Amino acid sequence: MSTQSDHGAELLPRPERTPDAVRVALARIAPHRLDEMEKHKEEALAAAIRTSRIGHLQHWLTHWASQVEIERRPDLSARRSHALATIHGTTSKDDPAFRSAMDELRAVEDMATQEVSE
Secondary structure, three states: OOOEEOOEEOOOOOOOOOHHHHHHHHHHHOHHHHHHHHHHHHHHHHHHHHHOOOHHHHHHHHHHHHHHHHHHOHHHHHHHHHHHHHHHHOOOOOOHHHHHHHHHHHHHHHHHHHHHHO
């Protein structure tokens, strides 16, 4: 799989959409987030057991595949970082910069989710 695309050089190829492949990719690209991923997995597993629905685990995998997509693509990672910096730099949710940055953050998340769901 190529690591060059129309959005610039990717840091690593998109992993298969399996828990192990996503975890390995996250370990390579953002190891500081592994504990967060594990905690989220435990919460999803508990919810799946409690409700007898696998959708919680499917959501977990989609979420983390999307997070890897953002981390592995410098264009998305830069957009997310800029949006988060703007959000944290505002003093109120009423600040127009806050709303604009939240919209950008949502757009990045949606784009990543779409990419890993195709």
